[in-house]
Amino acid sequence: MNVPDKTNPKWAEIVTGKKNYPLKFLAAKIMLSRIMRTTGANPTPENISASVNELYSLYSANINVPSAQTDIQTIFG
Numbered sequence: 001m002n003v004p005d006k007t008n009p010k011w012a013e014i015v016t017g018k019k020n021y022p023l024k025f026l027a028a029k030i031m032l033s034r035i036m037r038t039t040g041a042n043p044t045p046e047n048i049s050a051s052v053n054e055l056y057s058l059y060s061a062n063i064n065v066p067s068a069q070t071d072i073q074t075i076f077g
Helices: 009-016 026-041 045-061 066-076
Strands: none
Touching: 009 026, 009 045, 009 066, 026 045, 026 066, 045 066
16 A cells, blocks of 8 residues: 555644544544644744644554554545
8 A cells, every 4th residue: 555645625624623534543533633733823835844744644554454454445445
């Protein structure tokens, strides 16, 4: 399984809170709650891009974890 490219608009939707998904990967849940607060307080394109990079990196580094794979499938289909 591959992690979808960072240019996929769903990444930005997730980090800004425009879309919510029932995530299973605990590390992503924790990170995402922090990221959503950060991007909510400062929704600049630079901050959104940095948040996407951070979440993308987490999933890329843990793509072999079953719960991370489930999240990717849930989000990106």
